[in-house]
Each structure stands twice: as C-alpha cells, then as structure tokens.
Amino acid sequence: MQLTVQAFRDVQACRMPAGPGARGLIEAFHHVDAQLKDAARTDPKILKDDRHLENLLRKRAKTLHVGPANFCWFHDPSKALCLRLAGTPNAAKPLVGMCDSARCPQATHHPCHRPVWAGQATAT
Template sequence: MATTEGCASRPGGAQAELLAEVNRHESDRNLDLVLAEFRNYQQGILPAGPGARSLTEFFAHIDAKLDAAAAKAPKTQRSDRDVLNLLTKRAKILHLGPANYCWFTDPSRALCLKLAGTPTADRPLIGMCDSARCPQATNHPCHRPVWAEHAERTETFLGQIGTTRKTERTRLQADYDRALRVVAEIDAASTTDEDEESA
C-alpha cells in the first residue's frame, strides 16, 4: 500500500519516492560495475565486442590521469572515491543486457534504434540489442555463460533440422557461428599475460 499510495506522483507521494530510490540503487549498481570493469582492465582482462576499443580507450584515459596524478605526488595514493569520480559519467550511460553491456554514448550509432526506426530516442532498446554488431556494446566474462548456452542450444537445433529446411539451417548456422565467435572473443580478451605465461 505504501508504494501505490501516491499513484498520481504528487510531490511527496510514495510513487515518486520509490522511483527515486530505485534510480539511486541503479546508479550505485552501475558505478560498481564500471569500477569492477576498470579494475579488470587494470589486470589485463579486457572487454570484447564492437564497443570494446572505445571502452578500453576510455579506461586507458582514466588510468593515465591516475598515473599523472601519482607522478606529481608520489606519497599520495588515489582512493576508490577519486576513481569513481572519474568513472561516474560513463556509469550514467551504462545499460545492462542479458548478454552484454550497452554504453549508450551516441544514439545515432545505436543499432537497436536504427533497426526500430527511432534514432533520436534517449535510451537504448536493450531487448533488441545485437551486441555482436552494435558499436556501443561490449561483452565481458560475466556474459560468457549466456553466449555459450546459446551456442549449445543452437547446435542442438542444427542437429535436429532436416536437410530439406535449407533456409532455416543457413540462418541457424550463421547464428551458431556468431555465438561461437563471441565466446572466442570473450575468452581471448579475458586471457591475461599471466595466464599466457603459465600455459
């Protein structure tokens, strides 16, 4: 009852307070995710996907700022708060998909908006995201299980399709190949130098 009491969203209504609280939690979660990915970048675990280069360049820029500040003051250690301040802007544009992160920096480059015919929208259509093709999408090690399961299920369907269904077989084969490619890219990007040396 407390959450629906202010249905008209009047000032001070429960609905407005609930929405504000949800937005705060979402903002905090996004900031935590961006910080975790920045720490992964520092450890050599890179993102994969079409938007990986842009995100990696952003992280390199932030890392350079931190190094420059450390060089000027050798006894000063940068805190997580300093890093979070630098990452806040990027966290505001992060949208989570089941198999990718969308870094919605430029609506005109968003594949989902182009496909939907709404290139001026202010949010991505995350359900339409094709992270293997969108220049703002990245795949990370946490997304690997989704892509691996998709590849496994597609392979099962391929094995069950009859030889007369060539069009469906071609479409599924392309989908299967794409899923395997994304899994391979995630694996390659998340292999650190230490992993390569121990292999």
C-alpha cells in the same frame, strides 16, 4: 558504478572486453588509468581508493545499460543500432531487448557474460 569499476579493473588486469564497442571503451579506460597515474605522481594528497576512480568514471558509468549478454555504453544515440532498426534515432535510452551486440558500435562483452554465451552455445 560498480559494474563500470569492475570493467575498468578487468582492463587493468588485461581481461579485455570484446565486441564492436570494445576498442572505444578500452581507450577510455586507458585515459582514466593515465589520469590516475598522473594524479598519484603530482598530487600526493590523493589516496589510492575508489572514490577518485569513481569520479573519473562517473560520466562513463551513466551511459551503461545492462543487457543479459552484453553491456551497452549508450553515449551516442545516433550510433545505436537498436534505435536505427526501431526507427527512433533520437530516443534517450537504448532498446536493450533489441540489441544486436555483434554489430552495435556501443556494445561490449565482458567476462561476466561468458556463462550466458556458453549456455546458449550448449543449448543450440
């Protein structure tokens, strides 16, 4: 949940994720942001705290699988490149070790992944 909230806060601060899954994730976060703004406008009892945000992000957070250099928002097994490559398209969770995050439509790269990518570029 903490990583999902942080990714949401990054988008709010215009620190956008990259990768094939970024557009869908950004759209989902913009939808949540609109819900938060609407709730603040229409229901003054809702306090500005993370509990309401966490409730809105809970479903998305359950799809998050953490890789060393990317996040996998595994919400549709049929779109998971790792499962297609492994020949197991109906698996219940991704094969994070097989992730090709440059091509998988559910993979995103965030600011927290920069040191991994920079270290790999330096080593190469």
